[in-house]
Amino acid sequence: MTLDLSLSTQQSLSTRQSLDLLPTRPRSLETVDKSNRLKSTSLGGKMVAEYWDNIFTAKERGKHVVWYNGTALNPIFQAAGLEWCHGEAFSARLAAMHLEGPAQQAGEEYGYIGELCSYARTHLGCAVMTQKGITEKQSGIVGMVDQDELASKLPSPDFFVNAYAGCSTGQQWDAMTYRVFGKDFPIFNVSLPMIWGNKKDSGYLRGTEWEKTPLYVEEQLKKLIEFIEYQTKRPFDWGALSENMSYIKRASELRLEAMALCAAAPTPATYWDWVASIAPINFLPANQMLVDYFQAVKDEITQRIVDNVSAVQNERYRVYFDGIMNWNKLGFLTRKFAEYDVAVVAGRYTHDSFWQEPQLIDLDRPLLGMAQHYLICPINHGLKIMEELLIKRCDEFGIDGIAFHSTRTCRAMTNPQHILARTAERDRGIKTFSFEGDVADASFYKDESLESGLVAMLESIDQQRAKV
Amino acid sequence: MDELDSAAFSVLEAIASNPMGYAADWKRRAGRPVVGSFPMNFPSEIVHAAGALPVIVQESRTPITEGRSLLPEFYCSYTRSVADQAAVGELDVFDAFVLADHCVQLLGAADVIRWAKPETPMHFAQFISSMDDPWSGAQVRDKVASLRVEVEEILDVTIAPEALSASIRAFNKNRHLLRQFYELRKTGRLRVSASQLQVLVKSSMVMEINEHNELLEGLLAGLDPHSHAPDSLVRLHLSGHFCAPPRPELLDLIEECGVLVVNDDLYHGTRYISTDVPEEGDPFDALATWYLDRNISAPCGTRVQRNVDWDTYLVDSLESSGADGVITLMAKFCEPLMLYYPELRKALDTRDIPVLLIETEHEGLAAESVRTRVETFVERIRRQKLKVPSLA
Ligand code: SF4
Numbered sequence: 083m084t085l086d087l088s089l090s091t092q093q094s095l096s097t098r099q100s101l102d103l104l105p106t107r108p109r110s111l112e113t114v115d116k117s118n119r120l121k122s123t124s125l126g127g128k129m130v131a132e133y134w135d136n137i138f139t140a141k142e143r144g145k146h147v148v149w150y151n152g153t154a155l156n157p158i159f160q161a162a163g164l165e166w167c168h169g170e171a172f173s174a175r176l177a178a179m180h181l182e183g184p185a186q187q188a189g190e191e192y193g194y195i196g197e198l199c200s201y202a203r204t205h206l207g208c209a210v211m212t213q214k215g216i217t218e219k220q221s222g223i224v225g226m227v228d229q230d231e232l233a234s235k236l237p238s239p240d241f242f243v244n245a246y247a248g249c250s251t252g253q254q255w256d257a258m259t260y261r262v263f264g265k266d267f268p269i270f271n272v273s274l275p276m277i278w279g280n281k282k283d284s285g286y287l288r289g290t291e292w293e294k295t296p297l298y299v300e301e302q303l304k305k306l307i308e309f310i311e312y313q314t315k316r317p318f319d320w321g322a323l324s325e326n327m328s329y330i331k332r333a334s335e336l337r338l339e340a341m342a343l344c345a346a347a348p349t350p351a352t353y354w355d356w357v358a359s360i361a362p363i364n365f366l367p368a369n370q371m372l373v374d375y376f377q378a379v380k381d382e383i384t385q386r387i388v389d390n391v392s393a394v395q396n397e398r399y400r401v402y403f404d405g406i407m408n409w410n411k412l413g414f415l416t417r418k419f420a421e422y423d424v425a426v427v428a429g430r431y432t433h434d435s436f437w438q439e440p441q442l443i444d445l446d447r448p449l450l451g452m453a454q455h456y457l458i459c460p461i462n463h464g465l466k467i468m469e470e471l472l473i474k475r476c477d478e479f480g481i482d483g484i485a486f487h488s489t490r491t492c493r494a495m496t497n498p499q500h501i502l503a504r505t506a507e508r509d510r511g512i513k514t515f516s517f518e519g520d521v522a523d524a525s526f527y528k529d530e531s532l533e534s535g536l537v538a539m540l541e542s543i544d545q546q547r548a549k550v
Numbered sequence: 551m552d553e554l555d556s557a558a559f560s561v562l563e564a565i566a567s568n569p570m571g572y573a574a575d576w577k578r579r580a581g582r583p584v585v586g587s588f589p590m591n592f593p594s595e596i597v598h599a600a601g602a603l604p605v606i607v608q609e610s611r612t613p614i615t616e617g618r619s620l621l622p623e624f625y626c627s628y629t630r631s632v633a634d635q636a637a638v639g640e641l642d643v644f645d646a647f648v649l650a651d652h653c654v655q656l657l658g659a660a661d662v663i664r665w666a667k668p669e670t671p672m673h674f675a676q677f678i679s680s681m682d683d684p685w686s687g688a689q690v691r692d693k694v695a696s697l698r699v700e701v702e703e704i705l706d707v708t709i710a711p712e713a714l715s716a717s718i719r720a721f722n723k724n725r726h727l728l729r730q731f732y733e734l735r736k737t738g739r740l741r742v743s744a745s746q747l748q749v750l751v752k753s754s755m756v757m758e759i760n761e762h763n764e765l766l767e768g769l770l771a772g773l774d775p776h777s778h779a780p781d782s783l784v785r786l787h788l789s790g791h792f793c794a795p796p797r798p799e800l801l802d803l804i805e806e807c808g809v810l811v812v813n814d815d816l817y818h819g820t821r822y823i824s825t826d827v828p829e830e831g832d833p834f835d836a837l838a839t840w841y842l843d844r845n846i847s848a849p850c851g852t853r854v855q856r857n858v859d860w861d862t863y864l865v866d867s868l869e870s871s872g873a874d875g876v877i878t879l880m881a882k883f884c885e886p887l888m889l890y891y892p893e894l895r896k897a898l899d900t901r902d903i904p905v906l907l908i909e910t911e912h913e914g915l916a917a918e919s920v921r922t923r924v925e926t927f928v929e930r931i932r933r934q935k936l937k938v939p940s941l942a
């Protein structure tokens with residue numbers, strides 16, 4: 083069935099169904115799963131698994147391997163015929179599969195302290211294991227590394243590229259990975275300045291700072307391509323880069339259109355579905371499969387609206403999620419919020435990242451649009467722009483409350499949270515709460531801080547509604 | 551005499567412990583603005599040349615109150631303290647803020663200042679942190695140029711190159727004078743504690759530089775360095791601790807355990823005074839050169855550079871000072887240090903150089919447990935030194 087795929091946010095808002103606004107109910111002793119995740123995203127899981135399996139055999143296939151962190155440089159790597167290993171993505175994968183232990187232990191033995199960014203420490207642990215694997219091969223002494231561990235399966239890099247926006251740890255982390263490998267493989271740094279937003283004319287995608295900075299980054303990307311040409315001894319395929327970006331542009335448009343459909347109440351999909359779709363948009367190969375994936379996601383959402391199927395049974399609260407994902411707890415959090423009739427509709431990590439402004443991508447000048455996207459990473463803005471984006475999203479999705487994931491080892495994501503909470507309350511009367519957890523270290527998660535904070539926030543929303 | 555003159559020293563000590571009081575007093579005396587900057591790479595010379603008082607904002611000793619609800623508890627003590635100072639009005643003396651360093655936690659604190667004091671200008675001249683790229687020099691020059699425009703605009707002045715050259719000379723002189731104290735300590739000819747040296751450096755970060763130079767010159771003139779430290783003391787190097795000074799009582803406690811601190815790479819120490827600004831050529835370009843040179847003379851974990859290593863620098867400085875071991879002081883939650891520490895430890899372990907890691911916090915000092923650890927460490931070094939060399 084063909085449906086109108088161009089539902090704007092405005093239209094969806096007007097198609098909102100009324101919500102059951104009874105006050106917070108006591109939970110039944112037996113908790114049933116009231117979440118209803120999209121089925122189409124399971125294909126993404128399969129695509130991601132295949133992608134990593136493929137990476138693990140890169141060396142046998144005689145491919146050049148690049149390790150990189152931060153922004154999505156993969157369309158460039160793909161055009162250059164490289165195999166790419168994204169540091170955070172692999173750490174997230176290990177954490178989501180609850181297989182992060184061996185890598186974190188290897189990192190700890192090497193000397194990394196538990197308060198260090200857990201993405202970095204997990205990935206550095208993988209680097210330590212991979213490096214030991216190299217030493218084993220060279221020395222002929224096997225057994226130092228358990229080759230069955232997923233964490234030890236990354237192919238060793240031929241070179242590193244770092245392009246980390248917003249967070250200084252991102253750049254320093256790769257500088258250390260470079261040293262863990264004894265500086266044996268070259269590293270290329272792309273420097274991404276903050277969009278500080280201090281000038282009178284500054285704002286999201288506007289002002290002189292915004293106009294100037296991407297040009298500086300674009301020039302560095304050209305140098306990166308020269309570096310890759312030197313490493314691979316092959317001329318870069320500019321046509322392939324444009325083609326890759328055309329797939330990304332289309333996939334991104336579909337993703338945003340599908341996200342906009344979730345302005346409907348009750349929402350047909352939640353933040354957790356968008357979390358499940360991060361890997362495809364962030365680092366999977368740019369091709370027709372990627373486009374088809376987001377087409378399928380959008381189709382399913384559209385169909386849900388037609389069939390009046392909601393993502394959370396009895397949606398009564400619409401919540402925005404601020405913070406990086408807690409990968410150890412994805413399924414758990416999905417059920418937990420739904421249990422309280424909360425639909426987590428949107429979030430900074432999903433909605434303000436990952437090729438979120440596809441109109442900036444010009445296929446005739448792909449590097450500029452890429453540079454612009456690298457700079458609008460949601461941790462690369464000063465406070466003023468963050469406030470602007472938060473309020474915009476709250477308005478778009480009819481948000482009642484905000485859950486701040488106080489991510490213990492990711493200071494970049496937690497940086498402005500306390501102030502953002504005050505802004506949301508001041509400007510829109512939106513209630514908020516904060517809970518403790520982490521990106522890839524389960525030990526920092528505090529169930530009681532989530533539970534009590536969430537209940538308290540829902541009660542204040544109830545009181546607010548009762549007054550109205 | 552081989553010790554610091556107590557009268558002159560106490561002036562500096564008083565200012566180091568109350569920088570805001572000094573700044574307010576200076577402002578009254580001079581009738582000119584005070585500009586706050588942040589560690590660890592801001593070229594204060596440019597603010598000085600504009601006729602204002604450049605002050606590197608320090609961690610305050612007061613307990614964190616309001617700041618608790620503005621920055622999470624898992625931030626380093628310096629940034630939490632800065633956020634708190636902004637919230638409780640301790641930063642009100644400043645007419646503007648400027649910074650050049652990109653540390654994610656520092657930017658969090660800077661955002662709190664922007665939020666708490668929206669009327670006070672805050673310029674971020676983000677100096678590139680990747681130091682050896684082909685475009686690094688041009689980027690820093692560009693940022694110095696924008697910094698100049700911004701400072702001129704905020705203070706409503708024009709910075710003449712001659713004025714900047716004069717400021718550069720004054721700051722170079724200051725670093726030179728401070729280095730003399732460090733050199734005298736290293737050679738054992740001056741009995742000066744680590745906490746006293748910290749006072750000299752910290753006061754230079756907050757005082758009018760010519761005033762500071764005069765006091766330093768007075769102190770140096772009163773010295774007659776001749777003595778040698780007793781051989782029984784274990785010679786140590788203090789490493790790490792970015793942005794904020796370690797508590798003086800911690801430094802004293804370390805030295806009470808039979809330790810002679812002979813050198814350091816602390817920000818409130820050698821790192822701060824490591825590099826002079828070139829006095830020839832264009833003075834604005836010279837500031838960019840200084841920034842790039844600094845990471846060569848004292849490599850830092852907050853910068854990335856392929857061709858220099860903090861670990862190599864550390865090992866080399868141990869050789870020159872004859873230190874027997876290293877105490878790494880780490881402000882809890884300081885990520886660049888957490889990231890670099892294993893490389894430092896690896897380099898030291900390989901050479902059999904003992905290293906002890908001590909974490910510091912804003913909230914206090916677990917004195918007895920630190921004392922026990924330092925004493926054990928010192929004992930280990932003593933035993934190691936006593937080991938009979940193998941005949942083989
Ligand atoms: S602290 Fe957060 S933003 Fe920074 S490197 Fe780690 S995960 Fe990335």
Ligand code: SF4
Pocket residue numbers: 626627628629653654655656792793794852881883884885886887
């Ligand atoms: S470098 Fe370390 S001490 Fe300095 S602001 Fe950053 S985290 Fe804090």
